[in-house]
Amino acid sequence: MKRKMLSSSTILNVMYIPALIFFAVFIFYPFIEGIRISFTNWDGYSQQYSYVGFEKYWAMLSDKNIGTTIINTIIFGFGSTILQNVLGLAYALFLDQQLRAKGFVRTIVYLPVIISSLIMGYIWYFFFQFDGGAVNDILALFGAQPVDWLASGPRAVWIITFVNTFQFMGVAMTIFVAGLQSIPKDYYEAASIDGANWWSKFKNITLPLLMPAITVNVVLNIIGGLKLFDVIVAMTNGGPGYASSSLSTMMYNLYFARQDAGYAAALGNVMFLFIAIVSITSLILLKRKEVKL
């Protein structure tokens, strides 16, 4: 009997074969090609190139722009993950109360996801613009000097993180709302009888039971934040210089503008490894913390 069950479940594995075929053809094969390119000095378009071994990987170590870019990428990744989760949870808790029109507000908070990120970046650019930007106009009302918000790399990085958070926190919020709704109400009632206050209920009931929602959010946000591209292109194009670049925009720049496709491919592979390690580790760690109902 046991044997039979085992073999029948192995047979079920054919069900993921279509998906694997898709991945093999459209992702694995080109990805392996990309690894090959990273060992060449190809310029990205001509037919001739030569193999240069690990040269492009070593070059990263002495490239000071790569350092800035990695730090920025980490801020984009972790900054937006933390912000989206904290704000998303706060919104979800607030909107979980008995309030009229909360469904409507939830819809509004979610809607920015519908605009493409590139357009979202342009829209927010008009806010932080030096001349005629909304923020500076408001400052002027109070008699303050205008600030060139996006001119400083580190500040631009945080502004971009904020914009990314603004756009996608609706997803995080929705996942949290759903998670909150699935927590049985009697848990809270029992705790109230024991005299627990709001904080201890939150800490002992809400948070542990929200762990699965947190896992989904954290994994999706980390990957999204570390791969951030469109918003940066629209707002600063990675500038001034490379001061607000992410690994994605840097790679794009190297590939097309600098015509150093080998280097771009090498950077892409390092980026892949980096994101894979970070996101899969957090996936496994968070999964362990989840409690089953």
Added chain:
Amino acid sequence: MRKSWLSMICLVLLLVTALTACGSNKNAGGNTAGNDTANKAETKSQENVTLTVSTNVVGEQAKVLQDISNKFMVDNPNIKVEFSAPGKDYENMMKVKMASQDMPDVFATHGWSKNRYGEYLLDLSGEAWANDLDPAIKPSVSDETGKLYVLPMDQDKSGPVYNIDLLKEYGLEVPTTYDEFLAVAEAVKTKSNGNVVAVHIGGADSWPIGQFFDFFATPLLISAEQNYSQAFLDGTFDWNEFDKLPQMLKDLQTNGYLNKDVLTAKYSDSAKAFAEGKAVFGVYGPYFIEEAKKINPNLNAGLMPIPSIQAGDIPTFAGGEKTTWGISKDSKNIDAAKKFVAYFAQSDNVSAVAKSNQLPPGLSNVAIDAGELTAFYEQYKETPVLPFFDRVYLPNGMWDVLCKNGQDILAGGIDARAYSENMKKEFDRLRATK
């Protein structure tokens, strides 16, 4: 339950196969059925072909090209032209296409016919219109073996543009040397109480900064009697000499001649400021006037040559190809493509294209008709036109280094020396791979 799911899957599979069939049909056929029957009589002997055509230009200029191409289709009913103008991603798209050897039959080369697209282009020197080529543009689009890379419909003649009314208002003359240029900038700053900036650069887009370097590298390093052109070409240039150029840009900023938001303003902001009379000079080409006029049609703007820097030198224009058609050497429809290009070489078509860009035409049998700019081209007829610095003296791929490091020096991240060092590093790398 089960049955309904299964039928659903079948439906999807059917749908996908149907779409696949549609897609390949379109690929093979080209002409629509209606066209086929209508033209059957006259095209019986000729085979129907579909030409793919790509250009980097958009807007009004693209419309002019498209209109001519539509006329071409009317005159040649057996040739169908598929016209595409993808906008800002054109260059990237073409790079991917080159890598995959999937070039359109006819495409625009936006200044790079020889250095980037050269190995993919067919020699057009045998074409009838080749004899009419303007001698001024010939060196940019042909090489010493006689290969002619593209049809240049117009030729670039770029220099800074300026607001005529503002200069008049402040009683200033168009500068001919860089020192005069600085004096004018200083006068603008004091006379306007800082309300009008001398030079507006949309640095967030990075290429406008590159434009500054591209313009002023020529008078600094190339055009004077004593110059470094040979040193650049054989790779022996002493990059310490380059320090002056980034320093010039930095000094403009320190002296308050640039817009305050030089790092975050975009090209469109430059056009806006120029249109509204908030900036006197734009370090862009003639196209900038047109963009500004979309905002303020009454703008009175002029074109000037790039001021000279070295003693005894004279002002120059930067020039080269602008709107071109080249034919892919791997095209399966070379005859139709040649017909298409020859159609654009007809004098009224060349004239229309050149006019839409407000530039002199690329063929000598066509008169200049550049709208309001014609007067300036006449006025500066004798001014020498030198090729854009980066297209000749820097290896392909350096442009972005010029721009990004320019941002960096304006942001205070590096100094002029570091700028030149970064240039040298990429210069050597890109030369080595060629």
Added chain:
Amino acid sequence: MKTIKYSILTLMGIVHLIPFYILLSMALKPSDDTSSKWVFPTNMTMDNFTNAWNQAHLSQALVNNFIITFCSVILIVFIGAFASYPLSRFPTKWNQFIYLLCISCLIVPALTILVPLYSMIVDLGGINTYWAAILTQVTFQLPLTIFLFTGFISSVPKELDEAGLIDGCNKFAIFFRIILPLLKPITATVIILTGLNVWNDYQFSIFFLQRVSVQTIPVALSQFISQFQNQISWVAAGCVIGMLPVTILYLFLQKYFIRGLADGAVKG
């Protein structure tokens, strides 16, 4: 207390409507109106809409968007649901490896695969065809789909499967008879999230769909921006047009959407 809560609620609503306000104001302003983008237009015009509609051939682009998104989403849902069943129900070492492999496809940077992928599609004759666009979009959305579906399926109580076994169903029948019908709410989530990604995709579509007859909206709108010119107000207008269908779809699906998340992904 109530008033404070409602003022916070109102503020939340307003803050998140800001981008739509800016977008609309951009789309309605004539191009020579250079006032700050956050000042609402004084003399509204529909020119931007008509220009965008005509010059970008948006009617055709909308049809293309519908075809590509519809077909992609159907394939995504089926292939994704199929793949997720064994991966979440039978987490052997091997299947866990496959699961992580699927997740890592979510991480692959688009640019590293772009050129090899493009060359391959050229060799297959797939440039400017619906099928190539659909198949690539399906591939890029599958990892997210599998991530959400596996989470959902593992929250479906195992007892249901066992009841099915007793009834004499084989494992496939259990999937079709018991699991699939239960997937409806999470499917709404998958449709919204992946459908939106496909609908708005620019990074790949700009390369694979160059011909006007197959262009999607984001690709068609890109022609309004080039180095030397831009018509950002036309882009904004086109963007509003492109947003309408998805917004309606979202409003229509949203009651399932929240339930889907509640029942599924979040129970782990």
